[in-house]
Amino acid sequence: MQPGRHLAEAGRPMLNLAQPIWLVLSLPLLVLAVLRWRRERVSQEPASVALIHPQLELLARSQVAQPGGRFVRWLDLLAQLCLVLALAQPQWIGAWLPETPQGREIVLLVDTSRTMSITDFELDGQPVERLAVLKDIVTRFVAGRRGDRFGLIAFGSVAGTLVPPTFDRDLVSAMLARLRVGIAGDDTAIGDAIGLALKQLQAQPRLRPALILFTDGDSTAGDITPGEAVALARHMGVPIYTVQIGGDLFAAGRPKAPAKTVSEPGLAQIAAATGGRYYQAGDRGALQSVIHDIGQREKTVVRPATRRVVQEWYLLPLLLAVGLLSLARLSAIRRVTA
Structure with missing residues (x-):
């Protein structure tokens, strides 16, 4: 049976995922995002050993120019999650389609x-x-x-x-x-x-x-x-x-x-x-x-409805992913040229 089929049989309109198994891909993406966030927090903590270097002032200025990188990475993460959602094929299950009567x-x-x-x-x-x-x-x-x-x-x-x-x-x-x-x-x-x-x-x-x-x-x-x-x-x-x-x-x-x-x-x-x-x-x-x-x-036999109106919504998260990736690339280019 197709995933979500039992939900569609309830009779009322609803949102359904035709291939929910693809949502498993979101777990490693979230794990990687958490590990990266923790690594960034550790790198931003004050060091216990003082470093004396003649170019220390330039090094500090280079670290100030990094805040935009976190924004780009979040955009990439959201875009990847949207791609996973598109692979899961969200659908809007509508009304039942009447079957043609079985005539004589x-x-x-x-x-x-x-x-x-x-x-x-x-x-x-x-x-x-x-x-x-x-x-x-x-x-x-x-x-x-x-x-x-x-x-x-x-x-x-x-x-x-x-x-x-x-x-x-x-x-x-x-x-x-x-x-x-x-x-x-x-x-x-x-x-x-x-x-x-x-x-x-x-x-x-x-x-x-x-x-x-x-x-x-x-x-x-x-x-x-x-x-x-x-x-x-x-x-x-x-x-x-x-x-x-x-x-x-x-x-x-x-x-x-x-x-x-x-x-x-x-x-x-x-x-x-x-x-x-x-x-x-x-x-x-x-x-x-x-x-x-x-x-x-001599009545015709009206068969029970077996099909419903299905509207595919995978295009929405797919377009959103394209928009987020485009915004992330533009932000990265601005950081490089700034």
């Missing part, structure tokens, strides 16, 4: 069949088509999910991948804005859309992925039946949240699904079989509540 892979399956143009939703008191309201609310959902990888599939008579799972939420939002009714045909190939979405998922995701299916009715087309797609989703352990947009399954002349010898699962059965949930959204408020509930059920 979420593939959005959006029905663009003909009936998604029905204007049974309202916005600001004006009738709005189903797809327009859906795009607005889903865009807000995508923007609020940091750390998730979103994919986008549009389906009608056929299914097509508009955006494979990506962290680029702006790209997903831009492609959502470009969706138009009828771009994939007038029918509803739910089985093809689910099968294509399952192919987009990673083989070993960090967290369980999920599919969110937005449609206004049951499957009426496609090469893969909803039953086959649900069996594959169950095998992969992928829940499917199904959201029925609007209330009238066969509004605006939408043809009913042809009778089949083997009944295919509806939206409620698809959700129940895969561990998801079935929703009905008859208006804008209900659709907002549905999106919020799905977001609560």
